[in-house]
Amino acid sequence: MSGLTAPKGTFDTLPPDSTRFLGVRDTLTAPLRQAGYGYIETPAFEDTAVFARGVGESTDVVQKEMYTFDDRGGRSLTLRPELTAGLMRAFLEHRLYSGALPVKIWSVGSAFRYERPQAGRYRHFTQVDCEALGVDDPALDAEVVALGVQGFRDLGLTDFELLLTSLGDDTCRPQYRELLVAYLAKLDLDEETRRRAEINPLRVLDDKRPEVQAQLGDAPLMVDHLSDSTRAHYDAVRQHLTDLGVAWTEAPRLVRGLDYYTKTTFEFVHDGLGAQSAIGGGGGYAGLSAALGGPDLPGIGYAVGVDRTLLAVRAEGLDVGASAGVQAFVVPLGAEAKRLAVRLVGQLRQAGVAADTVYGDRGLKGAMKAADRSGASHIVVIGERDLAEGVGQLKDMSTGEQTAVPVADLFDALKRATVGP
């Protein structure tokens, strides 16, 4: 060992387990691709202002968790703590809003948060992100939520739940906020909680401490104070979700960690994960575009944590994306056979057959072990005596049957055996 390790709160994803990570990631993105969402890739770092203005100055994410640094040109940059703000920045910079709306996009990649690491909570993690921008339509909210659900269902997950609420908007949240502030003012709260309440009183509803929760029993809830328009919007979202066969749990105290949410807001939680139970979350954000200097356009989206979803897949004992290994494995003995093996493997790969051989001087025993481990359904051994006779020994691992095949026919025989004629 070199003494160097992955930074605290990060981890390496190694083969063969990494195929499960890829399987989860790709299964989560498949519904988005199928629904015609366009792939978009933005940098893993942005001007710090993108997140300070986008995610919200008062959030833990911006205040405590960002990896912010000055580059050598004196620019303040931040490793993205989430993907939405950067995607919105790109949407505005490239004026994607001047074409047909909504603009539907998805992305997948690294996010970085300086959090206290624990199971399911890391400093580097991967999100699959979906956004639908530029149109305010409850049917679109329902589509986005349903696409998230679809990804989990396709993985075979069953022990997850959709938590749903509405956080209102400019037409009702300011009045509700006043109500809540007045309510909180009467409670017995410590200094820090009071300070938090001043910046964002909703956050207090989310306080996990029992002594705080005990005082919040009859706290006013946003859903009971929605304006007519946001109430109608929320009703329509639920109607569409019912039509789409998506079940949910009303979560009137749901508070998200990012400040941009308005109206429909949701989280996906999984039973098998302990404290870090959120495998995904999202919602509408009417003000994000304007906060980043763009036109007044709404958006809705979600992000799913790939790493946490992988933990959920494990917790349910599902086998996703297990490595299939190779189909054919060639074991050469001696220099001449080796040349033949390398050529044969090259040809097989070009023909779409997953094939491999041994490298380095392994000897027969080591080579056979490697062949075994490769998972190949067909193995060819080319020994010196075989070569003298112009054949290789083709073994079908499922039947144990072994046949001598002329060297010139090995390619065809392997191709036929693995992918058919």
Ligand code: HAM
């Ligand atoms: P978020 O709830 O902050 O939302 O993160 C979404 C998901 O990312 C979480 O549910 C969780 O699965 C995963 N995640 C977050 N932090 C960590 C961490 N430290 N370690 C491992 N996984 C983590 C957002 O990021 C919003 N941008 C979602 C969104 C998109 N809203 C609208 N559009």
